[in-house]
Amino acid sequence: MNAADPDSLKRYLRQRGVKPTAPRLQIAQVLFARPAHLSAEDIYRQVTASDRSVAKATVYNTLGLFVAKGLVREVLVDSSRVFYDSNTGPHHHLYDVSTGRLTDIPAHEVDVTALPQLPVGTTLEAVDVVVRVRTGK
Amino acid sequence: MNAADPDSLKRYLRQRGVKPTAPRLQIAQVLFARPAHLSAEDIYRQVTASDRSVAKATVYNTLGLFVAKGLVREVLVDSSRVFYDSNTGPHHHLYDVSTGRLTDIPAHEVDVTALPQLPVGTTLEAVDVVVRVRTGK
DNA sequence: CTAACTGCAAACGTTTTGCAACTTT
DNA sequence: AAAGTTGCAAAACGTTTGCAGTTAG
Secondary structure, eight states, rough: OOOOSSHHHHHHHHHHHHHHHHHHHHHHHHSSSOOOOOEEEHHHHHHHHOOTTOOOHHHHHHHHHHHTTTTTTEEEEETTTTEEEEOOEEEEEEEEEOOOOOEEEGGGGGGEEEOOOTTTTTEEEEEEEEEEEEEEE | OOTTTTHHHHHHHHHTOOOOOOHHHHHHHHHHOOOEOOOOHHHHHHHHHOOOOHHHHHHHHHHHHHHHTTEEEEEEEEEEEEEEEEESSSSEEEEEETOOEEEEGGGGGGGEEOOOOTTTTTTEEEEEEEEEEOOOO
C-alpha cells in the first residue's frame, strides 16, 4: 500500500472494511504517509490545513473506526492525550517524559518472558511495554 | 506505616515532605488503607462520603502532589481516566479491557530483558508493562 | 434509493485555574 | 505576618453526541 497514491489508499480502506470517503482518505493519508505517533488534534490540524471543511468530530469518529478496524493503534503514555500509531506491527514504545517524544522500539529489542497466568475466562489481547525516560538532570 | 492510625499516617506524610493537612490525611487514608487502583472520582466519592467539605479540586491537587512526591503512581491503561496506584513497589499491570478491572502483577512474574540502548542524554525512569486481556468470546 | 457518513454545535466528563478565605508556622 | 492550603465556581481541555443534510454503493 502506497499512502501517496489515493487509489492504493482507497483499495486498502475498502479491503479493511472501511468505506473510503473523502475525510477518511485525508486522515489515512496523514497517518500512513510515514510511521507516526499523532494526537487527534495533530491530525485535525494537518487535515484542515489543506481542507478546512473537515470537522473535528469526523476526525474523532474516523480515528475510532480505524482503531476498531485495526488500522491504527492507540498509545497511552500521557494522560493528556491519546497517540494514534500507524505502525501496527509488533513493537513497543519509548517515551521521553521531559520532551513528550514518543518512539518505537522494535519488538525484538525487548524480551518479555514468563508472563503470568491469565485469569480464567480471559484471552490475551496485547502486551504493551513502555520504557519511560527523562532528558537532562 | 499503618494507614488506619492517623498519627502513623501523619508521620509518613511529613517524612515524605507533605504537610499533613486534614484533606490530605483523608485522601491518604483512602489510598493506603489497602493496595488500590482508584480514579480521582473514586477517591473524591470515598472522601466526601464521610466529609462533604472536601473539594474536588483539592483531591486533584493532592493527587498531583502525591504523585510528585512518589507516594502514589499514575497508571495509564484507559484513555478515559487515570488510576492512582498506592502500590509503589516494582510491579506491572494486568488490565481487562472488557471489565475495566486492573490488577497488579508482581515484578518477578514478568521478565523484561534486553532493553534497547537509551537515547543519549536520557536516563531511565521506568519500564511499564501492561498485559491487556479480554473477557469472553 | 437507502444506509452510512458528514459538518455543526451543543453536551460531556475530567482536570485545571483564579481567587478570597482560612490555616499553619 | 508570610507562606501554604482550602473550597468554590468557572474555565479549559479532549472527546462524544444529536441531528439535519449529504454522499457512496
